Amino acid sequence: MVIVMSPGATDDDIAHVVERVESVGGEAFVSKGVVRTIIGLVGDIESFHHLNLRTLRGVADVRRISDPYKLVSRQHHPDRSTVWVGPSGRQVPIGPGSFTFIAGPCAIETAEQTVEAARMAQSAGATILRGGAFKPRTSPYAFQGIGAAGLKILAGVREATGMPVVTEVVDARDIEIVAEHVDMLQVGTRNMANFGLLQAVGEAGKPVLLKRGMSSTIEEWLMAAEYIAQRGNLDVVLCERGIRTFEPATRNTLDISAVPVVQAASHLPIIVDPSHAAGRKDLVVPLTRAAIAVGSDGVIVDVHPNPETALCDGPQALLGTELRELAQAVRRLPPMVDRVDARELIR
Structure with missing residues (x-):
């Protein structure tokens, strides 16, 4: 109820x-x-x-709500929600009627690399900067991020560019320091079912970007969002980033049908991550076009000034021609599906 x-x-x-x-x-x-x-x-x-x-x-x-996810269901909230990210004067909308382009390096490496990537993203039309200070990796020997030093870099780049910042938090003990430096907390695919972390970010007072677990159903994903909402935070944005299937041609399989399915079931905004779905830069632009066509509220994309030397996910990071093609797609296609560029709605 x-x-x-x-x-x-x-x-x-x-x-x-x-x-x-x-x-x-x-x-x-x-x-x-x-x-x-x-x-x-x-x-x-x-x-x-x-x-x-x-x-x-x-x-x-x-x-009385029949859906198991009570607070994020459209049964009690028939109109879809908009989540605003950033401080007053720089608040960027994510939700129905607008299209929000989020971009930046998968991992923060240096201040120079981050500000260059941010400038690239901004010139391509991005309104929110993404960047990972803490990087949960499959291998314990892989680059894990530079931690708190990365948060300080992000905060500095935010001031230099005016772009609100989203970064992943992987441990509930880090939420306070992460929230001090960024505008939006990301819960990654590996932590979608980390219920203690979900509850903790729900109490942090910041918007949350919740990625779909790599093997989760849509209902499980929405139930994860319910954990956040139940702790007092309805400012949740869902992110479809591909699911694990038998197909090895791509890193993951982008479930493009998840966008309209989620929009019918929940009032929460939903965006798409074509970079982590594909794992290949040549597929990012086509998948972005598909995300726009199906009605996604935005995309989140990896860019890097030197992908060949990137410490994390270089093969999927955009630069040069691919980034210019992406910029054209996010400028030209959203109006065809009655979407306004989020840059026009910043408040």
Whole structure:
């Protein structure tokens, strides 16, 4: 069951609702969105009915949700949500009606490499900078990122370019320091089912980019988003980055159908990562075109000034001709599917 509070509901109104729910042994999870607050209820449905929750001050509606993911479902939130990333004056939208281009190096190596990649991304039309300071890798011997030093580089490049920054957090103990330096927290594919981390980022007060697990179903993915929402954060953006199949021709198999399926099931925005899906730079532009055509709210792409020397995922990083082709695609194609360039909507 979900309680939808009215836009004018006060903190006292919300606290009173929570108190009433807890008085009959229920649990109430408060999630605050841009316009209104949603309260998810766990407990005995019949007991909740006896509370006459609709009559409480500040309550707009009470809905029984059949989906297992209550807070991120469109059953109680029929209009799709927009998540705003960045400080006031530089807030970039991700959601319906706009198309958001996120780009940058997969891994932060040096300040010079990061600022050069950021300038490349920005000149191609990107509005948000991605870059990994902490890199969870399959092999313990592979480059793991430069950690806190990378966060400081990202913060400096953000000030130099004006671009909001997203980076991955891999350990709940690092959330505080990561959140101090960036505008959006990423949970990567390997941590999609790390429920303690999901709950922790839900309490961090920052928008979250949640990548799909490499072998997860869409329902499992949405349930992971529910862990974040249940801790009070509805500012979640989903990212389809390819799933593991039997096909070895690409690094992963991009599930392009996930975009409309998710948009029908959830109000959360969804973007596509063609770089990690393909693992090959020659496929990034075609997959980006497909993502735009199917209605994705944006893409996140790897760029690097020297891909041949990149410490992580060089074969999929764009430069030169490929980046120019990508810039053309993200400029020309979104208007054909009634999307506005996110640069025009920054507030």
